[in-house]
Amino acid sequence: MRLYNLKDSHEEVSFSKAVQLGLGKKQGLFFPLELPKLNTQTLTDLMNLNFIDRSTKILSYFLHDEISSKDLKNIVKKSFSFQKPILKSISKNIACLELFHGPTLAFKDFGARFMANILQFLNVKNTPMTILTATSGDTGAAVAHAFYKMKNIRVIILYPNKKISTLQEKLFCTLGNNIYTIAINGSFDDCQNLVKKAFNDQDLKKKIILTSANSINISRLLAQICYYFEAFSKTPFEYHKKLIISVPCGNFGNLTAGLLAKSLGLPIKNFIAATNSNNTVPNFLKTGIWNPKKTISTISNAMDISRPNNWPRVKELFLKKKWSLKSLKYGSVSERNTKNTLKKLYNLGYISEPHAAIAYYLLKKKIKKTDYGLFFGTAHPTKFKNIVENILKINLKLPEILKKYNKKKMLSHFMKPNFEKLKKILLEKF
Template sequence: MELYNLKKNEQRVSFAQAVKLGLGDEQGLFFPSYIPQLGNVDELLEQDFVTRSVNILTALLGDELGNDTVETMVRNAFNFPLAVQPVRDGVYALELTHGPTLAFKDFGARFLAQCLNHLCKDEKATILTATSGDTGAAVAHAFYGLDNVNVAVLYPKGKISVLQEKLFCTLGGNISTYSVNGRFDDCQQLVKDAFDDLELKQAISLNSANSINIARLLAQICYFFEAVAKIPAAERKEVVVSVPSGNFGDLTAGMLAKAMGLPIKRFIAATNLNDTVPRYLATGEWSPEPTVATRSNAMDVSAPNNWPRIEELLKVKFWDKSLITGVKVDEAQTEAGLKDLYAIDYLCEPHGAIASYALNNSLQAGETGVFLCTAHPSKFQESVEEVLDIHITLPKALADVADKEILSKDIEIDFSELRGHLMAI
């Protein structure tokens, strides 16, 4: 698989190189030179999730890694369930919340871990990632205990839920966590600064596990196929997928799935108050504003890193921007979305509720809707309990860490300070 750098097109790399580098020169994202068109989509939709995922990722990576290697990595990574639940007539919830850390990031993080474990072998590597909530836990658990990989996770202090924090900041060992006195966008910038420091990058074999890493993105393609596969065949002609959007990796993966042949009519980019993309789609002006803290903190992103990939997809596939409907959902509407779902006996959390609310207000006659549920409601226990006036019993994954000590170090938005910590790992 060949990929090119969106900021420096002449930089061409293999999949293995892209995974190890994370970012290209000038902080450019890697993008596939060729997107295979699957000719047997109807047959694929009849397969089980893991078998289908093996076939999808083999079409992308088999020529470079070998079919048997891809199959082994997929089966090791996707060893937990997912579900598609009917919520109301013509509307389905894609539940990506049944993995080890109860969030959709488990799919990409575990596949990336398998890739690096295969590609790096005896080499020592350092994973640096920023999280607005769920990425940190998924990455930390995916790499925890691996002898040849150290992990450093940055997150905005006081801007993720306590249970989210405890899920990955209590591990220790080869996992180091840093509470940054700033916003998620500041954490992302620190990661970019680290990748621009060639001396640091070489000294600690720096890599990234954010959705900027192509391995994570390719893994996420697979569950969009599952969403369509579980919809009755008669309802597949006009499928609309609503994606709760922060850094826009999920939407990018969904559009790659469409590019490979998955029958999706259009997408809804559902954001919270951090509505850079809906405003851009409406006006054509890219104007990120200061990040606003919301109940849906994993989406508190004003400058989404993956948007250049979406722009590239629109260009290479000759798709119009009308393929994407941008919808901003404010805090009152988020709460309304939670209550509306709970009223029909579906317990959700703020991010999924935003996707559901946006879908309900955009779905047209004859269309079938799917909205992504990206985290378990218990990860946002305090918020969900407050809005719905209920008590949530914690699943084992969270109950086991609820009383553990947080091991994070507090740092400022200061690259030199972060650099010192990374060199000391």
């Protein structure tokens, strides 16, 4: 698999190199040089496979020339060794695809665990490596647990101080060992900017092997394609050409994976790019003007991103496939409507959380009676326990994993968004 840099098309690398680099020159994202396309019979055959075999086959269309089928299946089996996505019906033609049944109760487990196992497989010489990543909520836990105690791999995670839920924080800021967490006094965009500066620092590149586990890393996106096929396999047959998927969007990696699934040939009728008040993309799609504003803190904190990293990939994909951006449905949802939607879902018998509620709100608003709609449940409601309990006036029982980590001591360090200080940390031996 060959990939090119979206900011410097002359830079072409293999999948292995792209995973290890994270970003290319000029902080450019890597994008597949060729996009595989499956015929109708192949798609039908894929639907008859189980989740692990189907995922292996899908990934092999991208990676067949770099990783053998046997090795790839072992990696997939190890990475997706938890409960596969579950479909929960909400009404006649709307359902939630719950993607949060992994070890850290978030959809990020799919991409993070696949990336960790891929990197371990590729690092045959056990060369010391630093993973630097920023999180607006769930990425931190998924990445930390995926790489926890892996030899010769150090993980440094930046997150906005006091802007993620306590339980999200507890899941990854209590591990220690090879996991180093830093609370930045600023927004997620500040954290993300520090990561970009690190990857653009030539001195750092000479002295350490540095890669990122954000959705800027192509391995995470490829892994996420797999559950879109699972979503389609669970859709009633009569709706196979009428499927609308509403995706809660922050950094837009999840939506990018869905669009890559569509480019493979998965007949998804349309997507809804659902955001909270941080509505840079909806405003762009409406006006054609890219004008990121200061990030606003909301109860859907994982989506509090005003400069989504993966948007250039979305634009490139539409360009390569000759799709019109005008065909992409979109919308942003206020705090008030998010809270009211949580109540409406509860009255329908379903306990959700803010991110999924945003996706449901826009799906309900835009879907036709003849279509079938899925909205993604990206995190377990208890990860936002206080918020959900306050809105719904109920008591939520914590899953065992959250009970376990909630009792542990916080190990985070604190700092202002200071790149020189971060650089000093990155250069420390481990």
